[in-house]
Amino acid sequence: MAVNLPLSIWTVTDGRVGIENQALGLAEAIQRLTPAEITTKRLRFQHLFDRWPNALRFWPRAMLADASDRIEAPFPDIAIANGRASLPFSTRLKHWSGGRTYVVQLQDPRTDLSAFDLVIPPLHDGVIGPNVFSILGSPNRITSERLEQEAAPFRTQLAELARPRIAVLIGGRSKAYDMSAATAERLADQVAQAVETSGGSLLLTFSRRTPGAARAALMARLDGVPGLIWDGEGPNPYFAFLEAADHILVTADSVNMAAEAAATGKPVQILALDGDGGKFDALHAALQSRGATRPFSGTLESWTYAPLTETDRAAREVLARMRA
The missing domain is CATH 3.40.50.2000 (Glycogen Phosphorylase B;)
Structure with a gap:
């Protein structure tokens, strides 16, 4: 996949801090490896559609609230999506972008994995597939x-x-x-x-x-x-x-x-x-x-270990697969 630098990266979530920070953590880890510009997309559905199952959100862009960020061209080089609300968009981004966008879905999407270029779930979720790269824990912004x-x-x-x-x-x-x-x-x-x-x-x-x-x-x-x-x-x-x-x-x-x-x-x-x-x-x-x-059973203990760097490992995998 040929791309120009700097890469454009979207994070696509419903804006909840824990969900968004995972996507931002991976985006920022990619940015530490190669020039990139990050845009945060926060999705908010109109109240009428807020509790609808994703299977019924046939026209998700038309269902967004006025305060929501738009999912429209120009599309990014990489989209990093996370959370249930992102799925009506991340499953369609490859089509909407004409194949331009490399689509990464975090966590277990519990849907057909072929809609994504790469799925990055926690190892303990047990998700398996050729486009799955599991990590210990979840991506984060810790440096x-x-x-x-x-x-x-x-x-x-x-x-x-x-x-x-x-x-x-x-x-x-x-x-x-x-x-x-x-x-x-x-x-x-x-x-x-x-x-x-x-x-x-x-x-x-x-x-x-x-x-x-x-x-x-x-x-x-x-x-x-x-x-x-x-x-x-x-x-x-x-x-x-x-x-x-x-x-x-x-x-x-x-x-x-x-x-x-x-x-x-x-x-x-x-x-x-x-x-x-x-x-x-x-x-x-x-x-x-x-x-x-x-x-922890009531007593503090001290020891040393190599810090967990799963976010950086995932970032390297995204770039390697995208460029392969």
Whole structure:
């Protein structure tokens, strides 16, 4: 596939942070390898069509809300799509662009894979095919340069906190896991004891998926523990917490947060939740086998390992296949 530089890259998602960051992470990794210009496309359907199944979205471009980004010519060299809302567009982009656009779909699209040039799902999803390149975890935007840049506005505030600094990344209830108030109280007791025993500081952030009762239980128990708890107001210190942390604790439900934490090269321990992990058990087993994570049972552990660089590996694969 002959292309001119710089490459034009679209990320095509519904704009949710976790979904969009995966696509941006891969786009930025490609940009680190070759000159490229990235355009972010956020898709929003009209309210009438918002909950329609994709099988009935025959004319997806006509169904977009006025505030949505347009999917129209000139089409890019590469489109990186992610999430259910992207599928009515990513499955048609090859046709709309007359074959110009190399279409990459992240995660398991659960549809005919032949619509895409390349599918990049998590290894634990078990997707197989000639145009499938599975990675451990999910693509992310973690680089040492980005962490330093994002941490800059918080550096003075964080510098005052005692070490070791313990970042705690709280996810939420999912199909595989539950996060009840009782579960949150158990986690809070473990975290508080670890911070107090170490003489260090807490850096805690919640996900938008964290249930209100679980959030309240955590905040009540951890109130007064040295450190910072982000309450959702003001700039998000998520990247700053990763940069400042000496230890990282992550709830078991989040593929994104586990992969992002493992990309730092810092000790990552997994906070157990109630429920049957299902395919997530394979993810955590793989991360442990790689030496990136260990279970957390109340005691902080220190070790070293090579940071997870699956996003860069995927970027190299995109360019190699596109140019083959």
